[in-house]
Amino acid sequence: MTTQPPSPPFAYDLTQLPAVPLSPPLQSRFDLVRACCGGARVWRERKLAEARDLFALEQISNRVQLLGLDLSGDLRARLTMRAPVPCLPDPAQPLVVAPCALLELTYREEALYQPQAGFSFVRIAAPRPVWLPNASLDVHQVICLGPALPASIPVKEILLLVYGALCLTTVTLDPADAAGTLNPAACEWWMQNTARIPLSREPFLLPPTAPS
């Protein structure tokens, strides 16, 4: 009897999202979104490619779920991401780690050809209040992903950066560092609690869960 070589855990990686065949429900959702895609030709094509990547990511990642997608003007996506989200409703109380985040992503047309600020893409709509050095502690709760993100950065890379920021695998703890600290108090707190960093070492792509 010969032993089978272990099969790779994932059929696709993040570089192969355009090759992922979408399941019929996702394909029909994508078709609906495609019909409402507006703007100039270059911008429409890019939005459709990004939208398809997002649906493919939902299908293979087991981490991202797309709740809404609007391509009429800017690309706007509302999605949930399974990731530990540190929250500190009361500084006197222990840290609360929520299991997922509701994200609002806006990708403007300018991002195609000009670098954009690291805070200009993603807002954490829930939970609140997120206790991260690079998430603002106000009504906006934007997350800063660096001093400037390159022009034409793919949406999947933005989501990877968000995941890294939520898990604190990429973190800036220097309050004086201009590269993305929006909550100095959280910087101080995490500097005193470095043993808790990172919150997770899981890879971004999760293996599919067995059906219950």
Next chain:
Amino acid sequence: MRARPSIRPVRGIRASCWPVVPAAARLPHLVRSPLDVTTRLAALRVAVIGAGGSVGQRASEHLARLQVAHLLLIDPKILKRESALTHTTGPETTGRASAWVTGRRCKRLSPATAVAVFVGPVQALPLDALLDMDVVVVTTDNPAAEMEAGQRCLHLGLPLIQAALQPEMLVVQVRCLSGRGACLACGFGPADYEMMRRQVRFSCEGYAAAGPAPMTVTGPPTRSFSYLCGLAADLALNQLLRLVLALGRTVEDTVLEFCGYTNRSVVSSLVASPACRCDHARYEIVRAAKPLAASSLADLARTVGCAESDSPITFRVGEHPWVARGACACDAEVPVERFVDEAAARPATCARCQSPIQPLPFHTFRDVPPAVLGAAFGRPLRRLGAGRARFVIVRAGDRAVLVRDAAAVPPAVRAEVQSLTQGA
């Protein structure tokens, strides 16, 4: 929300200095030139982007000496001590806004020219500021501004002259774009995009803004010879004159390159790149039949023939983004559902907590589709907070129509009128 820089007129000089010698007194009799050279030059309206730089300053002064009708000078920078090494101004102007310094010099050279100044990046310039220009001259040394300027000129169908330097090789390049073909970004490669990424910086204070975050360009200082900057300005003006007076073979969509090491010049054609990331759509420009404030977006869509379009429609209402939802101190999210002037302080205050309602960027639309507007689609703009909008861009697929207000005067011209009124 942040305050935007505005276009301001340069005030006239004392009446005792008026009028100066007319430009015609020194104009050469050009071979095969049109008969009305003086008239054409006197009617010319030119915008100079990067007007405070070592090239832009000279180009602006050349234009002032031609006594053109209007000069709009755009530059965000402040003059440094080192600027005296490359600019026409001396060290006494250190610390002043370079656009204002150039503007005052131009006004002194040609009091009859309406000179307006915009101290800010071209990205912050109102979209309609270039509407009534004849030519745009770009002399900046940062790719982000070049890209923005090129794209705006393509949208408006404006010819663009760009002067650029490669001082290490003693090379001067002058691009002349017709406004119908290539843009300045068509020739960009990965190195240009990487340079752009390294040069731009953003302030963290901009994250609550409704529009794109304001950027600061922190490129390396100009390292060039004064004469090379002058040569670039001179060649750019020569191309501009050839373009507007139709002298010699057409210079449209060409690049002229002069190399100081070999003293040779080469002219090549410029072709639009199919891989260019920029939007090359040219706007159809129409005047609204009635004031925009009294028009609804549904009216405008019908007027420009986009109401029955198969492609999704979006509307950009001047500098007024549509804010669907905002946030205040008492509640995470509250409906706003109004157009908001980007230059205004706050859209509204919460009736319950009296704190200002801040627009949420995810719920703020510069290009807004009818579905988001809901019932507001059929209401006049004045009832939706956009009564002062000067233009609306209606977009349906590849077609884009810029509808100007029936009575709106573009900011540059308004500045000109103010200038004349103050002079009088």
